[in-house]
Amino acid sequence: xxxxxxxxxxxxxxxGASSLIxxxxxxxxxxxxxxxxFENLGFTRNSIASPMAWIRAAVTAIAYVVYTMRVIPFIAGxxxxxxxxxxxxxxxxxxxxIVEEVFFRRWGMDTMMSRGFGSVPQVVISGIAFGLAHSGxxxxxxxxxxxxxxxxxxxxxxxxxxxxxxxxxxxNLGPCIAAHVAINLVIxxxxxxxxxxxxxxx
Numbered sequence: 021x022x023x024x025x026x027x028x029x030x031x032x033x034x035x036g037a038s039s040l041i042x043x044x045x046x047x048x049x050x051x052x053x054x055x056x057x058f059e060n061l062g063f064t065r066n067s068i069a070s071p072m073a074w075i076r077a078a079v080t081a082i083a084y085v086v087y088t089m090r091v092i093p094f095i096a097g098x099x100x101x102x103x104x105x106x107x108x109x110x111x112x113x114x115x116x117x118i119v120e121e122v123f124f125r126r127w128g129m130d131t132m133m134s135r136g137f138g139s140v141p142q143v144v145i146s147g148i149a150f151g152l153a154h155s156g157x158x159x160x161x162x163x164x165x166x167x168x169x170x171x172x173x174x175x176x177x178x179x180x181x182x183x184x185x186x187x188x189x190x191x192n193l194g195p196c197i198a199a200h201v202a203i204n205l206v207i208x209x210x211x212x213x214x215x216x217x218x219x220x221x222x
C-alpha cells in the first residue's frame with residue numbers, strides 16, 4: 021500500500037537530504053580534516069572584511085528578503101510559525117549558506133582568478149552558476165518551469181550581488197556567508213514549501 025506524502029513531508033525530505041549532503045564537508049572540517057575550501061571564512065580577528073562589504077551584505081539581504089516576500093506572499097504569512105519544520109529550515113539555512121558560499125564564491129571565483137579570468141567574468145559566471153544550481157527545483161514543484169525559471173533568474177541576480185560583495189570584501193567570505201544565511205533564515209523552509217505545494221499566498 022502506497023502512503024501519500026504531504027507537501028510538508030516532501031519539503032522536509034528535500035531539505036533534510038540536501039542539508040546532509042552539504043554538511044558532510046563541513047563536518048569533516050569541524051573534526052579536524054584540513055579542507056582548504058574552508059580556510060579564511062572571514063570571521064577571525066585578522067580577517068575581518070571592510071565595513072563597505074558588510075554594509076552591502078546587509079542591504080543585499082534585506083532587499084532580497086523584501087523582494088521574495090512581495091513576489092511570494094506565502095513566505096511573509098508563515099513568519100510567525102514555530103515548529104520542527106521551521107527548525108529544519110534553520111539548519112538548512114546555516115549549512116547551505118556556508119557551504120554554497122565556499123563553493124560558488126571562494127572555490128569558484130578563486131579558481132577562475134587563478135586561471136586568468138578578470139573580475140567581471142568571475143562575478144557573472146559565479147552568479148549564473150549559482151542560479152542554475154537552483155534549477156533542480158523544477159523536479160519538485162507543481163508548477164515546474166513556471167516557478168523555477170523566475171527562481172533561477174532571481175537567484176542568479178543574488179549570486180551576482182554576493183560575488184560583488186566577495187570582491188569588495190577583499191575575497192573574504194564573512195559578509196557573503198552572513199547575507200546568505202540571513203536570507204535563508206527568513207525564507208527557508210517556506211520558499212521550498214511554496215515550490216512543492218504551488219502556494220504563493222498564505
